[in-house]
Amino acid sequence: LDRDDVINAWKAYISQLFNDIRQDVEVDEQNLEGPSILKSEVLHAISIGKVRKAVGPDEIPMEAIKLIEEDNLDLVVKLFNRIYETGRLPEEWLKSTFVVILKKQHPKACNDYRLISLMSHMLKTFLRVLHARIRSKCEFDLDDAQFGFR
Template structure:
């Protein structure tokens, strides 16, 4: 078969040419030969185009291998120097379509596109406000009545605050107060005492600060439907880190009391229990029943 211009042109490229440069040249020559064959419909031009297409596939494969090799070296470097950046890079590969990145255009409730940024922000606020916030008619109007009003509730201890601060996760997004867990931990005992005073004030007054009742909602696409429809997004709420610490202390105080009232068949949201344990027990039970049935027959 006659040698097609693609191979000779690729050989003319300098030795320092990157796989991307060779790929661009291969695609350019292949398109040129395809247009030529489309005009003439001759067998010789088709053979040239066929050979160019074959060589182009080889160049594409080589470019892909070189790209993954370069990316692998990049990941190896990040793994040694910055494990956090390494896991972020791996996660980016798994989410190439970026479902967390909404489109620049959003439709209103009637389906009409919105282009002004202020209108888009108002549409997002309207959608999540109706989705997450309850109206006055849905809120309970009954006042809070403690089960044992005559008993004094113990104040929150500094040791409780110190324990949850020590165990709190790092590198987490902040809420409306812009206070990170790293900043709280960096304050040391001063931060512990400050949090302890705030937590005890909330505990005694039974009223949370306004910042704790607000959240920054991040829309994430559900990977189905139009990206312009707000209904195709789910929201992730970024809460105050101090609010999370207070909730953790409250959960640790309530859990021992609740555990005494739960049945042994309750597995959800319990320590050292989960759906896997239920599945394993069910599987072993089914197998035992099946084996006993076979033995009886």
């Protein structure tokens, strides 16, 4: 196989792997507003970010995000709130770098490799803020007797 054949095989494999056949969900746009993202939420999301991890396409390591000073943190909070209000992520955050890791000794097909996706640490930080909000809402709504699937 030449290089182009290999690239095309991986493109086809990844397209099939990430083909989302779910139906779109109806969203009540009247009821989408929530409270603004707070600096404390962003600080917490940054504090739990893992260091010494591979960077995404933007090449910003988590170590650099953890070094953001107070003045610049306000800009991050402002950015996160803008994204939260508009529902639009920066284009760069929507890109991922795929890395393949060998699973089997003598690979013959794409599924003989483990495929991982490296994404922006800024996106991960933003998603941590959203995850914490969703989790706290779910915890509030769940009965105290609910133990599984928390």
